[in-house]
Amino acid sequence: MNAMTDSKPSVLFVCVHNAGRSQMAAGWLRHLAGDQVLVRSAGSAPTEQINPVAVEAMREVGIDITGNIPTLLDHDTAYASDVIVTMGCGDACPVFPGKRYEDWKLDDPAGQGIESVRPIRDEIRTRVAQLVDELAPGR
Template sequence: MSKPAVLFVCVHNAGRSQMAAGWLRHLAGERIDVRSAGSEPADQINPVAVEAMSEVGIDITGAVPHILATEDVRDSDVVITMGCGDACPIFPGKRYEDWDLTDPAGQPIEVVRQVRDDIRARIEKLITELDPT
């Protein structure tokens, strides 16, 4: 069986989706294919999100916001949206989840840390569902 592919989508692909992708890569390693995209990508990653992730030893500085393409959704097994709602195309047979997370844009580091930790808990649950080993 091929490894599952997870796509994280938020509007700017600069905070929540990048932190989620960072956590999933860190915690699942090569067992899960990780993608992220945005319906209206920003020109760079949120520096406070980068700082919050670096505090837990995860480097997302190399990540670049990416425009959401239909192929991204079609080629993923699980699509997790974070406040982009109807911007995401729907394909039959895919698993869709919407994570209601605070947008870290413009928030102080204390708030971004809470978002980071909330995302980690959701990622840990997702990994156990996708890869029980």
Template sequence: MSGSKPVVLFVCVHNAGRSQMAAGWLRHLAGDAVEVRSAGSAPASEINPVAVAAMAEAGVDITGNIPNLLEYDDAYAADVIVTMGCGDACPVFPGKRYEDWKLDDPAGQGIEAVRPIRDEIRRRVGDLVADLVPGRAAG
């Protein structure tokens, strides 16, 4: 790992839904044991309000998050890069641990469609916490 705690970068194209939910879950489940970053190759102007609502239902507040542009320094600093629906839009940085999570895109979906996406992201983030922070309960 790059420092005293692992750095995880979640990346999707718009950094408005899946990656923001994943970052919210990781902060919620891992606390300060993991440094969390999220970004997009073509960030939206705001977070998907339905993703915000779905996370709020689960007790995770992501209202203060904003979509960020994927920067080389963020990728370089990451120990783990999790991509979500990027395809060729997200660059590959050699020597990094990559996970590609195939998840439905919450964009344009209602809350009923976003809840299962939220729950699947939570499950995967829980597995990631268990892997990165041994002994830490994944909530």
């Protein structure tokens, strides 16, 4: 028997522009958890496109995030998520009662070259892998 989709844990990654860190984190979670976890990302003030250096950094590890579009954070998406991971948005990220929050302190890849974005990408992978171990053990 397959588990119903409603039983999947859901994670929302939030940063201000939804163009770098949150998009890389969503890419990693989809890659590492497959269909075991529902993945969302959003921004409090999204830009028009994903940071091309973030796209390139993820391409280097075989993950394509080019189809992702920065999305405005809305209350419905937040309420529908089990875990909300914020990344450097401070007070710009609203708090929703009853949700599990993690705040990941990560450098912003905006305006950075690929050499600076690679370590951010790798740190995000480490944190996402830990999250997968908690949410989908034995996947």
